[in-house]
Amino acid sequence: MRVLILGGDGYLGWPTAMHLTAKGHEVAVVDNYLRRRLCREENVEPLFDVPNLHERARIWESRSGCKVRVFIGDLRRWEIMAEVFQSFIPDAIVHYAEQPSAPYSMLNRRAAALTLSNNLEITANLIFAVREWCPEAHIVKLGTMGEYGTPDIDIEEGWIDIEHKGRRDRFLYPRQAGSLYHTTKIMDTDLLWFYVRMWDLRVTDLMQGPVYGLVTEENLSELRLFPFFNYDEIFGTVLNRFVVQAVAGYPLTVYGQGGQTRGYLNIKDTLSCVRLALENPAGKGELRIFNQFTETFSVNQLAEKVKEVGDQFNLGVNINHLENPRIEKEDHYYNPAHSRLLDLGLQPHYLTDRTISEILEKILQFKERIKKEQIFRKISWN
Numbered sequence: 031m032r033v034l035i036l037g038g039d040g041y042l043g044w045p046t047a048m049h050l051t052a053k054g055h056e057v058a059v060v061d062n063y064l065r066r067r068l069c070r071e072e073n074v075e076p077l078f079d080v081p082n083l084h085e086r087a088r089i090w091e092s093r094s095g096c097k098v099r100v101f102i103g104d105l106r107r108w109e110i111m112a113e114v115f116q117s118f119i120p121d122a123i124v125h126y127a128e129q130p131s132a133p134y135s136m137l138n139r140r141a142a143a144l145t146l147s148n149n150l151e152i153t154a155n156l157i158f159a160v161r162e163w164c165p166e167a168h169i170v171k172l173g174t175m176g177e178y179g180t181p182d183i184d185i186e187e188g189w190i191d192i193e194h195k196g197r198r199d200r201f202l203y204p205r206q207a208g209s210l211y212h213t214t215k216i217m218d219t220d221l222l223w224f225y226v227r228m229w230d231l232r233v234t235d236l237m238q239g240p241v242y243g244l245v246t247e248e249n250l251s252e253l254r255l256f257p258f259f260n261y262d263e264i265f266g267t268v269l270n271r272f273v274v275q276a277v278a279g280y281p282l283t284v285y286g287q288g289g290q291t292r293g294y295l296n297i298k299d300t301l302s303c304v305r306l307a308l309e310n311p312a313g314k315g316e317l318r319i320f321n322q323f324t325e326t327f328s329v330n331q332l333a334e335k336v337k338e339v340g341d342q343f344n345l346g347v348n349i350n351h352l353e354n355p356r357i358e359k360e361d362h363y364y365n366p367a368h369s370r371l372l373d374l375g376l377q378p379h380y381l382t383d384r385t386i387s388e389i390l391e392k393i394l395q396f397k398e399r400i401k402k403e404q405i406f407r408k409i410s411w412n
């Protein structure tokens with residue numbers, strides 16, 4: 031299959047490119063290095079340097095024999111999107127090309143505007159490019175579990191049947207996001223659903239929970255192929271942050287009461303989920319929605335797990351409850367369905383002590399590079 035990955039430089043984009051080529055697919059990636067630029071602007075940096083995309087593609091090819099084609103450019107510009115689609119007509123597109131941070135989207139007006147324009151314009155350009163050059167292609171869009179929020183009823187997999195005054199119909203499950211970033215993902219879903227109805231597109235929306243980890247089957251022996259790994263308050267996700275904090279001797283930053291519960295998954299499972307979605311495409315005129323996570327945990331449970339493993343490494347981990355900079359429920363019901371990817375054959379890598387040790391051992395190699403001042407600056411939702 032010819033797969034085009036939009037946002038190929040990010041935490042998930044590059045590992046996905048390696049994984050799909052290792053499984054025999056033909057892959058091209060596009061990125062404009064937005065994440066790298068925002069990190070420089072906000073004075074945060076990843077735990078270790080990663081080479082640029084051309085260099086990573088060269089290293090990966092010399093290691094594996096697999097080729098990844100690289101395009102550099104801003105997909106908000108129609109001429110860039112057009113150039114990419116004209117020179118690599120894909121069977122499927124994986125769309126990661128979004129500003130992915132909730133805290134960044136809440137920083138200030140400029141960051142909010144960038145998040146809105148980047149995320150929505152690229153999704154819209156993608157829809158028009160598919161219609162123009164490959165109307166049969168399958169769009170695999172990275173959505174987020176955060177689109178649903180934390181309602182006081184069970185969360186279904188994308189859709190809900192509603193009976194009202196004696197009649198029934200099926201609707202998108204209600205969305206109520208907790209950040210502007212998450213709200214742009216709701217808008218993406220709405221855009222895609224509209225054009226699925228208008229133009230019979232094939233779309234899979236992967237509602238993903240927070241991802242953790244940095245080791246995948248493809249990068250095991252070569253640090254230069256590792257993902258772009260942030261641990262700062264803006265771009266780091268919670269479990270990755272906690273492991274770095276444990277290594278740095280920084281008390282784990284649990285926000286508020288710590289009862290916030292989300293669906294989590296290992297980066298290895300993200301790769302399998304995306305591949306399973308690609309290899310079992312949505313039908314024509316179908317918006318298919320999968321909830322992409324393997325287990326739910328509260329922030330307190332994650333902190334306890336990291337403490338337990340950290341203590342096995344004699345790190346003497348402390349847990350701190352900080353005043354919550356976000357506006358979110360800290361104690362709530364959470365029961366989302368997540369059977370559709372398992373039905374397609376997903377074999378989860380669950381969060382065991384061994385998994386945390388594997389991440390921790392890697393991070394220990396970079397202990398000296400951890401900048402404690404990056405860990406918490408209190409980016410407030412207010």
Ligand code: USQ
Pocket residue numbers: 130131132133173174175176177212238239240241265266267268269271283284285286288290291292293329356358
């Ligand atoms: N949290 C803490 N302490 C921290 C960091 C986070 O208690 O130091 C809490 C947050 O308040 C939140 C939970 O942990 O309740 C998850 O936070 P997160 O920063 O790991 O995840 P989030 O901001 O929701 O965003 C991340 C990714 C985003 C993806 C989303 C999936 O950055 O791209 O879409 O996870 S989900 O959370 O299901 O919407």
